Amino acid sequence: MxxxxxxxxxxxxxxxxxxxxxxxxxxxxxxxxxxxxxxxxxxxxxxxxxxxxxxxxxxxxxxxxxxxxxxxxxxxxxPDFWYPADLYQRACINEYLSWQHTAIRLHGSKMFWLRLLIPKVLGVDVPQDKLDSALEDLNGSLKLLEEKFIQDKPFIAGDNISLADLVAIVEVMQPVGSGLDVFEGRPKLSAWRDRVQVAIGKELFDDAHQSLLGAQESVTLMDTSKMQFLKPKILKLFM
CATH class of the missing domain: 3.40.30.10 (Glutaredoxin)
Structure with missing residues (x-):
């Protein structure tokens, strides 16, 4: 495969x-x-x-x-905990997976592009009002993740990690790659992040995020000419 x-x-x-x-x-x-x-x-x-x-x-x-x-x-x-047979746990997972595409996924990606790739790789200045608006949207999604999906549970579907937590953590980490610490001032989100990291295993978690967390340095070494043909599409999407 x-x-x-x-x-x-x-x-x-x-x-x-x-x-x-x-x-x-x-x-x-x-x-x-x-x-x-x-x-x-x-x-x-x-x-x-x-x-x-x-x-x-x-x-x-x-x-x-x-x-x-x-x-x-x-x-x-x-193992069943990833996508449980239990009707209610599975429904909670499906609810998150259905919500995240146009919420945390969209807003986390937008911050990564606006703060890092568009100015550093495409060479386009991003207006402050665009950054402020994108941050406001991201903060709204993070608030919902904490209050609606995590609540006071260890994980989104209950006591065990599931596909919902896995999909959520990679999205929450995306803006971190641009230098934005989304965990600052969010103890509930930070504690959930730590539990997810332990459940995945720190070595695997770090391996998967190595490229992202090194993005601020690696973009300075990129051949920016290779992205120029994508520039109109990217600016239309995020600007």
């Missing part, structure tokens, strides 16, 4: 962590989003959506991280 990944990407990190944690055998196929390799002819044969992550299992190809996570959980019969 092949997994097409770039660990700069939050959904790619969730799939990478899940497969690695559960000892699922896979071949890591690196596709550089920053160099636009997802638009190459070869990757198009794997995923016409042109996004990461992607999976190829024999002749079967699959896109979208949530679909891939569920496929892996079911095919490899991973």
């Amino acid at each position: 092949e997994l097409y990944l770039d660990l700069f990407s939050q959904p790619c990190r969730s799939v990478y962590i899940f497969a690695s944690k559960n000892n699922i055998p896979f071949e890591f196929k690196k596709v550089s989003l920053m160099e636009g390799e997802q638009y190459g002819e070869e990757f198009g044969k794997i995923n016409l959506i042109r996004k990461l992550p992607a999976l190829r299992d024999g002749d079967f190809c699959l896109a979208e991280s949530i679909a891939i996570l569920l496929y892996l959980a079911e095919k490899f019969k991973t």
